[in-house]
Amino acid sequence: MSGEKNTGRDRGEEWWRTGIIEMRPGVIRLRGYEIQDLIGRVSFPAMIWLMLRGELPSEDEAALLGIALGAAVDHGPQAPSIAIARMAATCGVGINNAMASAINVLGDVHGGAGEQALSFYGDIAAAMDGGASLGEAVSARLDRFFAEEKGYVPGLGHRFHPIDPRAPRLIELTREFAARGVVSGRFADIAEAIETDVATRKGKSIPLNIDGATAVIYGELGFPPPLTRGLFVLSRSVGILAHAWEQSQESDRNKGPLPKEWLWAYTGTPARPFPGDSD
Numbered sequence: 001m002s003g004e005k006n007t008g009r010d011r012g013e014e015w016w017r018t019g020i021i022e023m024r025p026g027v028i029r030l031r032g033y034e035i036q037d038l039i040g041r042v043s044f045p046a047m048i049w050l051m052l053r054g055e056l057p058s059e060d061e062a063a064l065l066g067i068a069l070g071a072a073v074d075h076g077p078q079a080p081s082i083a084i085a086r087m088a089a090t091c092g093v094g095i096n097n098a099m100a101s102a103i104n105v106l107g108d109v110h111g112g113a114g115e116q117a118l119s120f121y122g123d124i125a126a127a128m129d130g131g132a133s134l135g136e137a138v139s140a141r142l143d144r145f146f147a148e149e150k151g152y153v154p155g156l157g158h159r160f161h162p163i164d165p166r167a168p169r170l171i172e173l174t175r176e177f178a179a180r181g182v183v184s185g186r187f188a189d190i191a192e193a194i195e196t197d198v199a200t201r202k203g204k205s206i207p208l209n210i211d212g213a214t215a216v217i218y219g220e221l222g223f224p225p226p227l228t229r230g231l232f233v234l235s236r237s238v239g240i241l242a243h244a245w246e247q248s249q250e251s252d253r254n255k256g257p258l259p260k261e262w263l264w265a266y267t268g269t270p271a272r273p274f275p276g277d278s279d
């Protein structure tokens with residue numbers, strides 16, 4: 001580009017490029033829509049959809065997205081993210097720091113099962129597109145999964161709940177939306193077929209959990225797996241904020257992960273004299 005054309009504005013336009021937002025004094029446009037046309041007419045879930053997908057969802061699609069987002073907001077301080085938000089709040093940091101600390105631990109193991117579940121469902125859907133029946137596709141994917149010695153199928157089982165009370169309700173609602181033609185119901189079929197096949201293999205029921213059920217909804221709505229993790233973070237951030245705020249209103253300072261009368265197990269070298277010190 002010529003030196004003559006290299007104005008401040010050109011430099012800015014070269015530096016950041018985005019299809020999401022236009023902004024200049026007096027103008028804010030998201031995905032081509034004036035912000036003032038969106039305000040008051042577009043719900044928060046619909047705004048999330050517009051930002052991520054580039055188009056407005058139907059009212060039903062936004063409602064179903066809102067249902068999934070609302071279901072996973074909190075699971076209490078047994079969840080590391082929530083405990084971390086509360087501990088951080090007792091350290092005198094700002095609410096944003098408490099939230100960021102909590103969100104930072106939402107990874108493959110805590111909060112990542114939805115993304116893994118949706119990838120798993122996607123593999124099965126792809127096999128069905130290639131001509132396999134639902135049962136064949138599920139069985140082949142599970143054979144491969146267990147052959148790789150991965151014991152825990154993502155989206156099934158729960159440490160605390162024999163039946164995760166959120167999952168059956170979410171599947172019931174997905175079925176209602178499918179009956180009205182909002183979504184196909186395909187991912188609900190896949191998740192339920194996985195549940196049935198795993199129960200046969202293990203000789204006991206290992207029911208769908210919140211991550212498996214929200215992955216069904218996000219899949220039905222056409223979100224790709226990595227966004228599922230991001231959507232979980234948005235959802236759980238509500239609980240994280242509530243806990244950080246509640247804790248910040250209390251007088252505890254430097255609250256640790258255990259009551260002070262409980263200590264950890266020391267597994268190192270037993271107590272010994274410092275070299276050169278006499279016994």
Ligand SMILES: CC(C)(COP(=O)(O)OP(=O)(O)OC[C@H]1O[C@@H](n2cnc3c(N)ncnc32)[C@H](O)[C@@H]1OP(=O)(O)O)[C@@H](O)C(=O)NCCC(=O)NCCS
Nearest residue numbers: 113151152153154155156157158159198206209210211212
């Ligand atoms: C969440 C989880 C850690 C809870 O595990 P848990 O109830 O403590 O389960 P345990 O490790 O005590 O396992 C109990 C039995 O159920 C089986 N089991 C539990 N979850 C399973 C799963 N997702 N897939 C296959 N088998 C599972 C175990 O293999 C074990 O079987 P065994 O008795 O034959 O050895 C586990 O279910 C899991 O990792 N699920 C997948 C990840 C996931 O979806 N996480 C989100 C949770 S909301």
